[in-house]
């Protein structure tokens with residue numbers, strides 16, 4: 122039964138926040154707080170994992186094998202969900218460094234019964250190849266791609282959008298592996314546009330999203346128009362320079378919304394900058410998808426400025 126896990130899911134509120142201090146004029150940003158949908162399997166993770174988990178249970182798989190980094194939100198969410206659903210979980214983890222193997226995120230995974238297999242960064246590059254996947258996947262396990270971005274994930278992500286999100290002209294999301302963007306694009310109305318902010322420098326992202334959409338069984342509509350906001354990668358995946366930390370800390374003080382350091386920090390900074398520059402409307406017609414996943418903070422404790430440490434120390 123998958124439902125004990127999903128019974129705890131709450132309807133994610135939509136919050137209107139005043140971004141005038143950054144926009145330089147009266148301006149609003151609305152945020153779909155999917156980070157609040159579950160205490161552990163939060164945000165896009167819950168969305169992406171719903172149908173793969175259902176499939177694994179219905180088809181009688183013993184467990185799930187998947188991939189991620191030492192601070193992966195996906196690995197953390199999957200390990201917890203598998204424990205709750207009495208499925209095995211095998212995680213192939215990028216990097217064999219001691220710090221990676223002992224990350225707080227992976228310790229949780231192990232405590233929840235996951236088998237953690239660190240592999241070298243070089244071997245990890247083979248994760249998309251079928252022979253490596255076969256070698257790593259435990260017998261009678263369902264293989265779930267890195268970040269949970271599989272065709273089966275898309276329907277669950279599209280469910281994040283509903284009648285409440287229809288009035289917005291723009292839905293904005295951060296992009297890592299592309300599954301969230303592909304899924305959201307299936308949930309848009311014909312009048313809406315999807316704004317994509319990559320958290321990683323990867324030229325292949327548009328084609329990866331297109332491939333995911335090509336395999337989607339439920340193509341209710343042509344892929345919605347997508348608009349890429351690039352130049353907000355801050356040097357690449359997982360980079361969180363001081364200026365961005367200052368923004369996240371100030372945004373938290375002003376709105377009480379904590380952004381994650383890898384994805385939504387870059388997304389929110391990009392939206393605020395585009396609104397300030399007049400390239401996006403300031404009237405609250407942009408809805409930012411808060412995809413949750415705050416594991417990234419646990420991997421950055423030694424790199425944080427004092428304001429950011431104070432934010433994280435504040436009880437929420």
Ligand SMILES: Cc1ncc(COP(=O)(O)O)c(C=O)c1O
Nearest residue numbers: 194297298299300301384412414
């Ligand atoms: C919190 C969070 N937001 C956004 C993303 C990006 O999603 P995707 O990998 O589907 O592009 C991820 C990664 O899965 C994530 O963990």
